[in-house]
Amino acid sequence: MTISNRRSRKITIGQENYRWVVSPSGKGSLVLTVQHDDFNGQLIRVSVESDINEYWIECPNVKSLDMKVIKPADVTTVIIEAMNQGWTPKDKGKPLCFCLSGSTLVPR
Known part of the structure; x- marks a missing residue:
């Protein structure tokens, strides 16, 4: 599977x-x-806890929501850490799945 150029950064x-x-x-x-x-x-897929999509449903009661937004700096950190944990982006293979806990990448 290839990530679309139109919908990606x-x-x-x-x-x-x-x-x-x-x-x-x-x-x-x-x-x-x-x-x-x-x-x-090989792809990496990282699950990130965030209620950002709930913002539109719960607005204006958003104080209790986790408003985590994924920024380019987060993506850089994820890529570097994933490679340290064995991700080989140029080789084919099953996607590697992780969870992001703070700035730590945890294998799933």
Whole structure:
């Protein structure tokens, strides 16, 4: 599976380009998906706790919601940590799945 260029963002780390996209995943979480931009290789999928999609439903009562938004700096951290944990973005393989706890990537 390739991440669409139309619905994703590009990020460069070192000399390598990656594509990333964030999508909702049920109540209270988002999924960050990352893939190397030049290779149809292994994906990483990161579950991130966030109530950001509930904002529109609960507005203006949002004080108790976790309003985590995934920023490019978060994506950089995730990519580097995933590679430290064995992600090989240029090789084919099953997607690696993680949870993001603070700034720590935890295998699922």
